[in-house]
Amino acid sequence: MNYIGSKWSLLSFLENSILEITDKDCHTFCDLFAGTGAVGKHFKERGFEVTANDMQYYSYVLNRHYVGNTDVPAFENLLGFLPEIVTLNVDKRAAFVCHYLTSIPPVEGFIYKNYCLGGTKGEGAERLYFTDENGKQCDAIRLKIEEWYSENLITENEYFFLLATLIENIDKLANTASVYGAYLKKIKKSAAAKLQMTPAILIPGNPNQQVFCEDANTLISKIKGDILYLDPPYNHRQYAANYHLLETIAKYDAPLLKGKTGLRNYSEQKSDYCLKSKVKESFETLIQDADFKYIFLSYNNEGLMSLEEVKEIMSQRGEYGLFTKEYSRFKADKTENRQHKANSTFEYLHYVKIKD
Numbered sequence: 001m002n003y004i005g006s007k008w009s010l011l012s013f014l015e016n017s018i019l020e021i022t023d024k025d026c027h028t029f030c031d032l033f034a035g036t037g038a039v040g041k042h043f044k045e046r047g048f049e050v051t052a053n054d055m056q057y058y059s060y061v062l063n064r065h066y067v068g069n070t071d072v073p074a075f076e077n078l079l080g081f082l083p084e085i086v087t088l089n090v091d092k093r094a095a096f097v098c099h100y101l102t103s104i105p106p107v108e109g110f111i112y113k114n115y116c117l118g119g120t121k122g123e124g125a126e127r128l129y130f131t132d133e134n135g136k137q138c139d140a141i142r143l144k145i146e147e148w149y150s151e152n153l154i155t156e157n158e159y160f161f162l163l164a165t166l167i168e169n170i171d172k173l174a175n176t177a178s179v180y181g182a183y184l185k186k187i188k189k190s191a192a193a194k195l196q197m198t199p200a201i202l203i204p205g206n207p208n209q210q211v212f213c214e215d216a217n218t219l220i221s222k223i224k225g226d227i228l229y230l231d232p233p234y235n236h237r238q239y240a241a242n243y244h245l246l247e248t249i250a251k252y253d254a255p256l257l258k259g260k261t262g263l264r265n266y267s268e269q270k271s272d273y274c275l276k277s278k279v280k281e282s283f284e285t286l287i288q289d290a291d292f293k294y295i296f297l298s299y300n301n302e303g304l305m306s307l308e309e310v311k312e313i314m315s316q317r318g319e320y321g322l323f324t325k326e327y328s329r330f331k332a333d334k335t336e337n338r339q340h341k342a343n344s345t346f347e348y349l350h351y352v353k354i355k356d
């Protein structure tokens with residue numbers, strides 16, 4: 001998934017650095033600002049017992065599946081509803097159920113009515129986040145998943161597998177430049193494709209995984225473990241505003257919408273880590289309250305806190321160190337499209353070995 005601050009492309013840098021510093025007795029890994037779950041998933045694959053957390057519900061959904069689910073969904077209770085399942089091996093059933101959902105009749109539901117041209121035309125704000133067809137299919141699938149769950153036709157694990165599958169597949173069809181802060185005026189090529197429920201992969205692993213949807217600073221005093229990995233937002237861009245549509249699809253709670261982009265109210269989901277006036281104090285409290293053997297922090301040289309500020313705060317807990325990875329970012333030069341200007345950004349991995 002294309003996500004602001006995703007660490008997908010930095011996984012080997014993170015793994016090599018973290019394993020270089022930590023001792024062999026570390027078994028638990030906490031991804032406290034988990035986003036897409038890329039980092040937690042990776043450490044789950046490496047055999048760690050992972051705790052994942054994020055304050056956004058769509059992120060909880062993704063992590064609840066990728067980190068929390070360890071068994072192939074068998075859909076035993078759907079047998080009465082989809083009898084064909086009986087003839088299939090367990091490992092084929094998820095694909096069958098996803099295929100079934102892809103082809104159920106469309107519904108003019110909340111997403112279609114509020115975020116597609118057909119549903120919003122003449123209603124004040126015309127929005128073009130998805131094609132009409134994909135908006136209606138998303139509604140139909142989301143409603144069916146909820147119906148099955150409320151009728152006990154699917155288990156909690158299967159529910160989150162299906163929701164994670166929907167979130168990932170609908171996100172690929174968003175008619176946006178990158179985030180949901182704005183939509184494009186015309187349907188772009190990738191958004192014109194038809195919604196398919198390609199099953200989210202299942203990562204087998206130790207069944208003792210935990211997933212939370214809380215503010216990091218609240219959760220931190222309720223958990224403990226070996227390795228704490230922190231990847232908070234680096235700048236003022238609030239995730240709740242930039243991914244509001246994924247939040248609404250995940251919750252499907254028909255919120256009141258505001259403005260041109262149909263933003264849901266996110267006053268309860270504003271992160272202190274995006275506020276210059278609050279970030280340092282929140283970060284310091286988090287570090288002080290952490291009961292872990294090692295703490296790692298991903299941050300970059302353009303973040304709201306300076307390298308020196310981070311160092312000062314983390315050093316209070318023990319032996320501090322830093323890994324750095326340089327990125328060459330190529331930006332199209334505004335005056336001459338063919339010339340590209342390189343500018344560097346540094347991805348930091350700060351760490352502290354906690355003194356007892």
Ligand SMILES: C[S@@+](CC[C@H](N)C(=O)[O-])C[C@H]1O[C@@H](n2cnc3c(N)ncnc32)[C@H](O)[C@@H]1O
Nearest residue numbers: 005006007033034035036038055215216239271
């Ligand atoms: C840089 S992203 C994490 C990206 C993630 N490592 C990945 O690879 O996808 C930061 C995440 O922190 C979450 N977040 C921001 N403030 C938070 C808070 N106070 N408590 C919990 N999560 C928070 C955001 O919702 C966002 O998903």
